[in-house]
Amino acid sequence: MTDTAVQYIYILSAALFVFSLKWMRSPATARRGVFAGEAGMLLAIVGTLMRHEVVDYKLIAAAFVIGTVAGIPLAYLMPMTAVPQRTALSHAFGALAAALVGTAEYYRATPHGAVMVALVFETLLGFLTFTGSMMAFGKLQEILPTRPITYRNQNVINLSILGLAVAAGVWLIVQPEQAWLFPIFIALSLVFGVLLIVPIGGADMPTVIALLNSYAGLSAAAMGFALGNRLLIIAGALDGSSGLILSIVMCRAMNRSFTNVLFGAFGQVQTKAGGAAEEQRTVHSASAEEAAQILDAARSVIIAPGYGLAVAQAQHKLRELYDTLTRRGVDVKFAIHPVAGRMPGHMNVLLAEADIPYDRLFEMDDINSEFPQADVALVIGANDVTNPAARSDKSSPIYGMPILDVDKARTVMVIKRSMSPGFAGIDNPLYYLDKTLMLFGDAKAFLTDLVKELAEVAKAA
Amino acid sequence: MLTDLEVGLYIFMLATFLGLEIIRRVSPLLHTPLMSLTNAISAIAVVGSILVTGAAHASTLSRTLGFIAVTASMTNAVSGYLITDRMLKMFKTRKPGGDRKGAA
Numbered sequence: 398m399t400d401t402a403v404q405y406i407y408i409l410s411a412a413l414f415v416f417s418l419k420w421m422r423s424p425a426t427a428r429r430g431v432f433a434g435e436a437g438m439l440l441a442i443v444g445t446l447m448r449h450e451v452v453d454y455k456l457i458a459a460a461f462v463i464g465t466v467a468g469i470p471l472a473y474l475m476p477m478t479a480v481p482q483r484t485a486l487s488h489a490f491g492a493l494a495a496a497l498v499g500t501a502e503y504y505r506a507t508p509h510g511a512v513m514v515a516l517v518f519e520t521l522l523g524f525l526t527f528t529g530s531m532m533a534f535g536k537l538q539e540i541l542p543t544r545p546i547t548y549r550n551q552n553v554i555n556l557s558i559l560g561l562a563v564a565a566g567v568w569l570i571v572q573p574e575q576a577w578l579f580p581i582f583i584a585l586s587l588v589f590g591v592l593l594i595v596p597i598g599g600a601d602m603p604t605v606i607a608l609l610n611s612y613a614g615l616s617a618a619a620m621g622f623a624l625g626n627r628l629l630i631i632a633g634a635l636d637g638s639s640g641l642i643l644s645i646v647m648c649r650a651m652n653r654s655f656t657n658v659l660f661g662a663f664g665q666v667q668t669k670a671g672g673a674a675e676e677q678r679t680v681h682s683a684s685a686e687e688a689a690q691i692l693d694a695a696r697s698v699i700i701a702p703g704y705g706l707a708v709a710q711a712q713h714k715l716r717e718l719y720d721t722l723t724r725r726g727v728d729v730k731f732a733i734h735p736v737a738g739r740m741p742g743h744m745n746v747l748l749a750e751a752d753i754p755y756d757r758l759f760e761m762d763d764i765n766s767e768f769p770q771a772d773v774a775l776v777i778g779a780n781d782v783t784n785p786a787a788r789s790d791k792s793s794p795i796y797g798m799p800i801l802d803v804d805k806a807r808t809v810m811v812i813k814r815s816m817s818p819g820f821a822g823i824d825n826p827l828y829y830l831d832k833t834l835m836l837f838g839d840a841k842a843f844l845t846d847l848v849k850e851l852a853e854v855a856k857a858a
Numbered sequence: 859m860l861t862d863l864e865v866g867l868y869i870f871m872l873a874t875f876l877g878l879e880i881i882r883r884v885s886p887l888l889h890t891p892l893m894s895l896t897n898a899i900s901a902i903a904v905v906g907s908i909l910v911t912g913a914a915h916a917s918t919l920s921r922t923l924g925f926i927a928v929t930a931s932m933t934n935a936v937s938g939y940l941i942t943d944r945m946l947k948m949f950k951t952r953k954p955g956g957d958r959k960g961a962a
Contacts, residue, residue: 414899415876421884421892424949431943434895438902438935445905451912456925460911464932471933472940477948480890483941487897490934494903494927501910501923511863610893613900620906622866630866631873632902638877639896643889735886742889746945754952760886 406444413437489530495616496523515622522616528590545598604647611640650735689850695772705778709840712751734782774806898938904931
């Protein structure tokens with residue numbers, strides 16, 4: 398009787414998860430989506446506690462208390478710049494839970510056949526996602542070096558470790574009683590997770606986080622197969638497909654393939670750049686006062702922010718500039734490249750936090766056609782995503798990557814500390830165009846001056 | 859009759875297709891909150907964790923592993939939903955007249 402009720406509760410819970418994701422479609426309904434997700438989770442937990450198999454509540458209650466106490470500060474004290482790290486940590490926790498449940502099930506029941514296949518999947522994916530996500534966390538938090546670490550025969554070594562882990566898994570499926578093998582299987586999975594992330598550089602983190610998201614979901618779905626629980630299969634599949642789509646979006650935004658991200662050790666400094674760039678080229682620089690006059694005379698301005706903006710903590714100053722310009726009747730829009738930031742959609746959150754209205758934030762594909770009509774394109778803390786070489790120069794390492802067409806605006810302004818090449822070490826011909834004005838300085842300090850000068854211009858008029 | 863495995867595979871296939879269709883329609887504006895929401899949903903591992911921890915005659919090993927798993931999933935669920943909502947509250951639009959309105 399109760400167990401029938403539990404099944405219906407699970408069905409309702411699954412439906413709520415589907416609605417939850419469906420409502421993420423637009424900011425107007427997204428908070429309703431969170432509520433549906435919470436309700437779905439609550440039903441799943443209550444339903445599970447009602448099941449007759451669950452007889453001992455003490456440890457569960459203690460774990461609920463600890464989890465809640467740990468979860469609240471993780472949600473409220475995290476600065477928005479640290480959301481990628483938090484997400485990586487959360488993938489690690491989710492995957493660890495799946496892996497541990499798989500391990501416990503193995504030692505309790507030592508299942509055979511299809512259930513054992515699912516259990517091996519769950520445990521392999523769970524443990525490798527756990528260490529992989531912890532590595533990603535370390536790199537994003539800059540506890541570990543963010544540059545890719547490579548060594549000879551890296552791919553051969555990594556693939557052999559994976560091969561050994563899979564071989565151990567297959568052996569366990571064929572002969573589940575070989576209990577001595579299970580810890581070895583776990584160790585191999587853990588080691589592979591670490592090795593998978595070691596060669597991946599900071600620039601590829603958005604893709605990798607999305608991919609780990611997918612793995613965490615798939616291990617939850619595998620747990621569903623191992624335990625015969627359909628709610629887990631559905632929630633895990635939804636999570637897995639979300640991670641998959643986000644990683645495809647990220648790969649496309651960088652014109653790379655999955656294999657290239659995982660085995661290509663991208664983000665390695667491209668030392669071969671130079672050569673043709675040796676010839677003398679002139680750059681035009683401008684002061685805050687000159688820049689303010691141009692901005693004041695403009696009718697439309699498109700701002701292209703990059704992660705450098707967040708590093709300089711300049712989002713709020715940018716909001717002031719936006720407010721000042723808007724008040725003076727200038728049409729201000731923001732052009733957001735999919736990889737501006739450290740995880741999918743990160744830049745939108747950083748700008749929203751600074752109170753910039755989201756209807757002013759435009760995706761690359763929607764805004765690129767507007768650059769030719771814009772009076773000024775203002776680039777702040779972004780480099781490679783504005784590099785016109787990606788469109789024209791076949792020898793450039795970023796050739797083919799979709800970019801923001803800032804160079805098509807009438808005037809281009811670039812706030813930058815110095816002429817040194819950016820993160821990926823690739824020279825940017827944008828800076829040498831006749832219509833480009835380089836505004837040298839720290840983003841926050843320069844924006845402060847710019848707002849001040851605009852006020853002066855306004856007074857003089 | 860279908861076995862449990864076959865039913866499971868049907869469900870997995872359909873849920874994956876459904877997920878791909880729904881997620882494709884999510885505005886890229888919200889990709890970060892989307893990921894923290896799916897994080898929270900993947901805390902559904904709590905179901906398996908509770909079953910392992912609370913079972914009758916569970917071994918000490920099961921109970922220990924289960925306890926860690928419940929704690930980890932619960933942390934994910936609580937922090938995942940709360941931070942998603944915190945982010946979404948920041949997304950405001952400007953109405954004509956200069957008022958800023960919350961996303962809700």
